[in-house]
Amino acid sequence: MARYGAKGVKLYTAEWHDDSKGWKLTDPWALKYLAKAQELGVTNIHVHKGPTIWPLNRDSFDLADVDDAASTFPELNFIVEHVGLPRLEDMCWIGTQEPNLYGGLAVAMPFIHTRPAYFGQIVGELLYWMGEDRLLFASDYALWHPKWLVEKFVDYQYPMENEYPELTDDVKRKILGLNAARLYGLEVPEGVSAGDQGTGPDVTEKPAIPAEASVGGHSE
Amino acid sequence: MTGTIRAAVLEALGTVRDPELDEPLPDLGFVSALEVEGDSVRVHLRLPTYFCAPNFAYLMVADADVAVRAVPGVGRAEVVLDDHFTSEEINSGIAQRRGFQASFDGLADDELDELRTLFRRKALLNRQQRLVKALLEAGATTAEVGRLRLGDLAPSPELEAYRRRRAELGLDTGPGAPLVVDTDGNPIPAELLERHLQLARLTRVSIEGNAGFCRGMLATRYDLPAPAPLPD
Numbered sequence: 319m320a321r322y323g324a325k326g327v328k329l330y331t332a333e334w335h336d337d338s339k340g341w342k343l344t345d346p347w348a349l350k351y352l353a354k355a356q357e358l359g360v361t362n363i364h365v366h367k368g369p370t371i372w373p374l375n376r377d378s379f380d381l382a383d384v385d386d387a388a389s390t391f392p393e394l395n396f397i398v399e400h401v402g403l404p405r406l407e408d409m410c411w412i413g414t415q416e417p418n419l420y421g422g423l424a425v426a427m428p429f430i431h432t433r434p435a436y437f438g439q440i441v442g443e444l445l446y447w448m449g450e451d452r453l454l455f456a457s458d459y460a461l462w463h464p465k466w467l468v469e470k471f472v473d474y475q476y477p478m479e480n481e482y483p484e485l486t487d488d489v490k491r492k493i494l495g496l497n498a499a500r501l502y503g504l505e506v507p508e509g510v511s512a513g514d515q516g517t518g519p520d521v522t523e524k525p526a527i528p529a530e531a532s533v534g535g536h537s538e
Numbered sequence: 539m540t541g542t543i544r545a546a547v548l549e550a551l552g553t554v555r556d557p558e559l560d561e562p563l564p565d566l567g568f569v570s571a572l573e574v575e576g577d578s579v580r581v582h583l584r585l586p587t588y589f590c591a592p593n594f595a596y597l598m599v600a601d602a603d604v605a606v607r608a609v610p611g612v613g614r615a616e617v618v619l620d621d622h623f624t625s626e627e628i629n630s631g632i633a634q635r636r637g638f639q640a641s642f643d644g645l646a647d648d649e650l651d652e653l654r655t656l657f658r659r660k661a662l663l664n665r666q667q668r669l670v671k672a673l674l675e676a677g678a679t680t681a682e683v684g685r686l687r688l689g690d691l692a693p694s695p696e697l698e699a700y701r702r703r704r705a706e707l708g709l710d711t712g713p714g715a716p717l718v719v720d721t722d723g724n725p726i727p728a729e730l731l732e733r734h735l736q737l738a739r740l741t742r743v744s745i746e747g748n749a750g751f752c753r754g755m756l757a758t759r760y761d762l763p764a765p766a767p768l769p770d
Binding site for chain 1: 558591592593638639642645646647648649650652653656657660736737739740741743744747748750751
């Protein structure tokens with residue numbers, strides 16, 4: 319970490335190996351790992367949530383462990399890859415409670431081509447619940463060249479009537495790079511800005527909702 | 539007789555839902571075959587991927603098994619899940635009535651009641667939001683919707699579906715019960731109504747999106763014309 323100055327790591331909680339049937343960010347040694355990451359200045363924890371996590375009687379896609387870890391380590395940023403799909407509702411709900419939770423759009427991005435209205439719903443809900451400063455473009459570069467995705471997103475407008483926040487050029491600039499640049503301390507080329515860049519996560523205070531109204535069961 | 543049983547079994551399967559997608563198995567294309575011989579019935583289920591979550595898969599097979607056995611005239615009944623990485627565990631677990639935990643010895647630390655309740659809550663919000671959306675599109679205001687009782691709505695399949703979700707959670711389904719409630723059946727205070735409806739919308743968007751995704755995967759896996767067809 320010191321040699322390369324790494325600021326982020328990618329973790330796969332659905333890893334199966336020998337006796338291990340996946341793990342959670344709240345497992346004792348995972349907590350130690352996160353504490354060490356913080357000590358080393360590795361501030362961006364990318365979490366790939368996935369299926370088949372022990373125990374099988376629980377919802378294997380749930381994000382409760384990310385929720386807990388984000389509370390325990392408020393100095394770390396937790397980037398949930400594929401924005402928690404198929405649990406978009408958990409993702410958004412946790413996002414309203416944890417200001418250090420981010421959404422990585424890998425896997426969600428290509429819906430812009432195959433199901434543009436659904437893509438609009440995903441991005442619209444994320445913008446509504448989490449704000450424009452906590453979403454990161456991702457290209458799934460191992461599958462294809464990102465050029466087409468970037469171009470499609472730049473041109474994208476919601477194809478349906480909706481009540482979602484507007485997807486302006488500034489919002490797109492943030493998602494496409496400015497938000498990631500902030501997380502990784504990257505220099506942004508001159509002339510590229512979203513006006514209010516660098517103001518940090520937008521966690522607009524929203525009216526409280528009774529705990530029992532939550533369907534995700536995130537408090538353990 | 540065989541034809542009658544066949545129709546009755548199909549109808550029974552129509553009451554069994556994917557807990558996660560909140561839709562009946564036949565509508566999703568998950569019923570791949572139905573064999574009837576005399577009073578013996580064998581149902582084949584299939585899923586969009588080899589790796590679909592075993593817990594939801596188990597619930598679907600178990601629910602289908604119960605539904606088919608309850609059909610009058612059915613003697614022997616067998617429901618099997620094909621082409622899944624835990625087909626063997628699930629099929630033998632169901633056939634021997636072992637329960638989920640014993641079927642997945644060492645991999646589960648409880649039965650699936652909690653999981654089922656969690657997804658029934660999501661299904662409740664999904665169905666509630668479909669009704670609310672239709673009312674809002676017809677010109678009602680949010681405040682008006684917030685004051686409605688179940689008895690104020692015209693009968694419809696969508697209303698019936700919502701009532702069933704409420705009944706499954708033990709919530710009031712009477713005509714005087716508020717239409718918009720939280721997942722414990724409590725009415726929503728006016729100042730929290732907007733927020734509640736947006737949470738319900740989010741839940742519907744997620745469930746519908748996942749259902750669309752699963753349909754696509756199933757169609758690709760089995761080379762089906764989309765959307766998923768009903769079995770003959």
